Amino acid sequence: MDPGHVPTVMILAVVLSLVGTAVTQQHAASFPEDFIFGAATASYQVEGAWNEDGKGENIWDRMLHEHPEYSSNGDNGDVACDSYHKYQEDVQMLKALGVDVYRFSISWARILPTGDLDVINQPGIDYYNNLINELLANGIQPMVTMYHWDLPQALQYIGGWPNPILADYFVEYARLLFDEFGDRVRWWITFNEPASFVGGYSSVGVAAPSQNASGIGDYLAAHTVLRAHARAYRLYDEQYRAAQNGTSDFFGINHYATKFVISGEEGISPSMTRDTGTVLVDTQNYPTGFRNLLNWIAAEYPGYQVVVTENGLRTGAGINDTDRIEYYVSYLDAVLQAVNTDGVPVIGYVAWSLMDNLEWTGGFSVKFGLYEVDFDDPDLPRTPKASAGVMGDIFRTKQLPTDFLQSFV
Ligand SMILES: *[C@@H]1O[C@H](CO)[C@@H](O)[C@H](O)[C@H]1NC(C)=O
Ligand SMILES: *[C@@H]1O[C@H](CO)[C@@H](O)[C@H](O)[C@H]1NC(C)=O
Ligand SMILES: *[C@@H]1O[C@H](CO)[C@@H](O)[C@H](O)[C@H]1NC(C)=O
DSSP states (O other): OOSSSOOOOEEOGGGGGGTTOTTTSOOOOBOOTTOEEEEEOOHHHHOOOTTSTTOOOBHHHHHHHHOGGGSGGGOOTTTTTOHHHHHHHHHHHHHHHTOSEEEEEOOHHHHOTTSSTTSOOHHHHHHHHHHHHHHHHTTOEEEEEEESSOOBHHHHTTTSTTSTTHHHHHHHHHHHHHHHHTTTOOEEEEESOHHHHGGGGBSSSSSTTOOBOTTTHHHHHHHHHHHHHHHHHHHHHHHTTTTTOSOOOEEEEEOOOEEEEEESOOSSSSOHHHHTTEEEEEEEOOHHHHHHHHHHHHHHSTTOEEEEEEOOOOBOSOSOOHHHHHHHHHHHHHHHHHHHTTOOOEEEEEEEOSBOOOOGGGGGGSBOOSEEEOTTSTTOOEEEOHHHHHHHHHHHHOBOOHHHHHHHO
């Protein structure tokens, strides 16, 4: 999740006619038996141990060390939730939630400190082996994001994603991951939110590496990322798919809110914002917008199963998070209607986030967790919020609490 650019679908003004039917329609409140539930995190946001055991520097380390003023309170990921040391506790939290999958990301620089295969950092590989094995021992499937924004700084020295050669580096990194972890990992995701992280090449102080090349750097980066994704996919398809089992492709989507736009021009020139030909009027938590988006995906990409790889609500502090519960239940209700009423092949849903963590430049005061983390206590204790109880029930029973749904009507 990125504070500056809420990832959403853009829906034109016609959507206004659809308001208000979300939770009043009659429909079954049960997900299919084999529906997959999970919770997610990302390496830079939770791991800490930024320079331990041979890990290399990444572009977020660099940016927030050099420019603490870019983030709220000067927060950074040096320690974060300390999941590098506390991963066993994290797995117990996941187990208590009753998840089927844990979506986490691998820190490229923890495994390849220079970004390239010339140095392979065995303690980094050991860490992810330990995490994966701990998950499997607790009946939880790993869902691995290969890149969640923390590019090795060494690759930024040669220009980062706008340099087309980055696709070659990514494919070699992917090959190493498939070799090291592919015997146990059945869920692979190449890139998290490309449209967000290429923003690191279009503006200053929002996302690493903070390069001010709007309308040029971001488009070049996006092109390299598309090529890297395609090539890593081909590599898996040709050399690993058969040996690593009857896998199938899926469409992963992160969703937080609906943007309401009208046609027009805004943003500096040149910029991706300007090129959309739209002006943002409003951003709302609007579950029907999500249901519409899922229907659009099914129509646009027929034949692909869909996994909601992130969905969640930012709040302030506090463990009685009624607002988060209402958000999750109403959005899950929209997913359920897409599945049961509209026939959209959504097969899984992953909540963002397992626990409060470093919300990028938003720092630690923006809370997305099902578990609270007390960042003022050096032990970083975790405490389940009210939402963890409700989501745990949903994950285990595969049913929505209908009494809760009634309360919104
Ligand atoms: C793949 O299938 C083989 C044979 O059925 C099995 O032994 C192995 O554990 C499976 N691997 C994964 C990752 O599921
Ligand atoms: C970034 O580039 C824009 C457009 O060229 C310019 O107006 C702005 O001042 C630059 N910002 C910084 C912080 O350099
Ligand atoms: C939690 O918050 C809700 C709404 O703000 C309130 O009605 C409820 O009493 C609170 N519960 C606890 C245990 O504090």
